[in-house]
Amino acid sequence: MRRCPVTFSVSRRHLLQGLAVSPLAFGIGAPLLASTAQADFLLVSLADLHSPYRNLPAVLQTIRDLRAESPDTPMAITINGDIFERGNVAALRSEAAADWQFVEALTGIAPLIINLGNHETAIIDDMASFVARAEATGAVVVSNILDRRTGRLFAPSTAQLDIGGQRLGFIGLAATNPFVYREAVRDTLGLLDPVDFARAALGDAMAGVDVPVILSHAGVVADRATLQDLSAGTLIIGGHDHLMLDHEGDGTRYFHGGSWGNTVTVVGIRRRSSGPEFSVDTVPMTADRPRDEDLDATIRAILAEHLTDEDRAVIAELSRPRDLAESILFATDAVRSAVEADVAFLGHTTFGTGLPAGDVTRYDFDAFVRFDGEIRTATVTGERLAAIMTMANQHRASNLDQRTGDFVHAREIDIDPSASYRIATNDWTAQNQQAYLGTSDIAFETVDGLMLKPTVEAALGRL
Incomplete structure (x- = not known):
């Protein structure tokens, strides 16, 4: 049983925030990505973050800089699963305080869409609790994972976003191997075939959408099968496999943008009479990249409080x-x-x-x-x-x-x-x-x- 799709528009708050900043406010010189200047709207893509405290402040500042660099260009942000990492003891002991600060900061920059991965319960022991908290930040959550306790999906499987005069539709797909999910939550999860689910969603909930976007945390094997069913103008953002790849099909685009906050991927979408045209660029999080000062301070405080002598x-x-x-x-x-x-x-x-x-x-x-x-x-x-x-x-x-x-x-x-x-x-x-x-x-x-x-x-x- 599916929950209904969600429809939302770019808010006046996001538009005014985007127009209120200028490149000079962030010390930006040359554009971060030349292709973004030609885009009609932008998607900033993250996946498989895994509580990357070494890089997370740079990721946030890079997205702020991208927003400041293109204040008139409509933008949305996607996180394609796996925000948390239980093996990061600082994240575990602080209940992911820095990760949640990061998510909340993103919602203040642009609309944020989160697809559930297999690590959303790395810190929280109930996927429903994660969804509730994420939605409370203002993020929109999508997923095809079924809550076996209720017979309903944990979140709507699709969402639609009006941006730049176009309607983008998002579908969330998840990995089906139960052993990649924590044992504590496996019994609550109903894992649905992503290929069949995408096929049905594209023919139903995505009707009337100008740009269908599949957020797939199902992995390359499932994505390759899904690609066979896609019409021109569809974008698939992959995750779960921690890869860097970019594949252009017959009018489609499929990419993985890496993991652990080592890169920020930016998709430029341009309107064409034949359908949308995609450009995909990455910004590496090098050691010299500017860092968000507030998040950086939070992480430093968390590390100081929660790391033991053995950890150090x-x-x-x-x-x-x-x-x-x-x-x-x-x-x-x-x-x-x-x-x-x-x-x-x-x-x-x-x-x-x-x-x-x-x-x-x-x-x-x-x-x-x-x-x-x-x-x-x-x-x-x-x-x-x-x-x-x-x-x-x-x-x-x-x-x-x-x-x-x-x-x-x-x-x-x-x-x-x-x-x-x-x-x-x-x-x-x-x-x-x-x-x-x-x-x-x-x-x-x-x-x-x-x-x-x-x-x-x-x-x-x-x-």
């Missing part, structure tokens, strides 16, 4: 920062060395964000290696290893057909198809080997007493 303990010192791919490759090398394997495979969403320069504290380390788990090993033929390697390192993929959603990072080696190789991985990847490794019959064995996080931490300490 320095476990390594790095001369330079490592991006996520390089950091994960370091972790695979640590595992491979620890068990004397030929290759180690680690799933990419086991990790959050890359390693910073300077002192790496345990708090920083937990933002890098999100989940612990047993180390497991197996012996495979070279032919099997070569097949697995074709699915690995998809962060380098150049087109959508090369993407499977979940994937592993691994150090590449020369492979003799007739030889045997010892491989290693973590228990999550071994248990879900069909998705990650493309097979289901590898007999992995647990290495007694060896866990992922201590193994990687020990390797970092030796640098």
